[in-house]
Amino acid sequence: MERLVEERDLEIANFRCCGDEDLYPFGCPDCNHLMVFCYECETLYDDLTELGSKGTLVNHSDIASPIFRCPRCSRAFEYFFMRNEQYKVPLAKWIELGDGHLLAKGVADELDAGP
Ligand SMILES: [Zn+2]
Numbered sequence: 277m278e279r280l281v282e283e284r285d286l287e288i289a290n291f292r293c294c295g296d297e298d299l300y301p302f303g304c305p306d307c308n309h310l311m312v313f314c315y316e317c318e319t320l321y322d323d324l325t326e327l328g329s330k331g332t333l334v335n336h337s338d339i340a341s342p343i344f345r346c347p348r349c350s351r352a353f354e355y356f357f358m359r360n361e362q363y364k365v366p367l368a369k370w371i372e373l374g375d376g377h378l379l380a381k382g383v384a385d386e387l388d389a390g391p
């Protein structure tokens with residue numbers, strides 16, 4: 277099994293939305309854009325190089341419609357996208373794409389340590 281980036285891998289101090297951050301790290305399968313979704317307050321961190329960027333429109337109630345679209349390629353994410361494993365990102369890929377600095381201390385070292 278590939279090591280995937282999970283909520284506990286994120287350094288939570290980087291993220292500020294509701295004060296009770298529950299963070300879901302994921303990526304767009306079409307364009308590899310990485311994002312983090314706070315499922316406590318339903319805020320989308322839509323640009324991880326600029327964590328103040330939370331401008332993407334999020335659908336908070338209509339489960340028949342996409343919850344949001346990828347800000348880079350406009351791919352629609354289904355309302356319950358968190359249940360869909362295809363959006364999870366392998367740890368190696370997350371770091372390769374340049375967002376390793378958002379991980380908690382020691383997480384990146386797991387790659388070097390091997391399985
Ligand atoms: Zn929040």
Ligand SMILES: [Zn+2]
Pocket residue numbers: 304305306307308309346347348349350351
């Ligand atoms: Zn995309």
